[in-house]
């Protein structure tokens with residue numbers, strides 16, 4: 541039975557990934573600050589931004605890192621702390637967990653890692669300077685790590701656009717905001733957790749000849765002009 545760590549598997553896209561992997565009969569270990577609803581998983585209460593201590597796990601077949609931020613501000617209001625906080629949760633903590641479990645990933649014959657970026661890396665968007673810089677760092681890291689660790693570990697990235705999760709709640713909390721957000725996308729809706737989770741699970745499990753890729757699951761926003 542394949543065993544995966546889902547960092548941030550308690551809510552949003554991560555919870556949908558956990559549900560999908562459980563249906564496939566996988567063994568799941570979740571790290572998060574609050575308790576997940578899912579049953580039949582191993583849960584560790586961990587704040588990845590503040591700790592360097594992680595549970596001992598013998599071998600894993602994959603790792604998904606979900607924690608992220610949406611910190612939208614004009615450039616003149618972005619402080620150094622804003623940049624540091626966004627880098628910490630989106631990039632540095634992802635690298636920290638990845639480095640910690642590298643030996644355990646190397647023991648698997650089919651090891652795979654999935655990180656999350658954002659559409660705002662490939663498509664310039666006002667007020668996204670801090671988050672897009674942090675996620676761009678993660679994309680660069682993922683490509684380099686994919687090269688360094690091929691053929692032992694596949695490493696890919698999913699880059700969503702606006703998706704209906706707790707993280708995006710304040711951007712979708714009125715009908716007008718929802719309609720405007722849907723209309724900005726060529727496919728005329730925002731993402732659902734299953735849209736994004738399906739892509740992540742595909743990269744994690746079935747995409748055996750895919751590594752170093754950024755999969756844009758964004759309703760067409762990064763590539764189409766309609």
Ligand SMILES: NC(=O)c1ccc[n+]([C@@H]2O[C@H](COP(=O)([O-])OP(=O)(O)OC[C@H]3O[C@@H](n4cnc5c(N)ncnc54)[C@H](OP(=O)(O)O)[C@@H]3O)[C@@H](O)[C@H]2O)c1
Pocket residue numbers: 547548549550551552553554555571572573574575586587588589590605606607608609610629656657658659699700701702703704705706707708
């Ligand atoms: N939603 C969007 O519109 C959108 C758009 C583009 C990119 N993304 C990216 O997609 C990824 C998933 O987003 P999401 O919307 O599903 O996020 P979410 O709703 O905030 O869920 C994030 C998950 O990470 C966990 N988490 C957050 N901080 C943590 C910490 N310090 N330590 C441990 N666990 C932590 C949360 O659980 P606890 O709170 O229990 O710790 C939760 O399970 C993120 O990287 C995000 O940047 C999302």
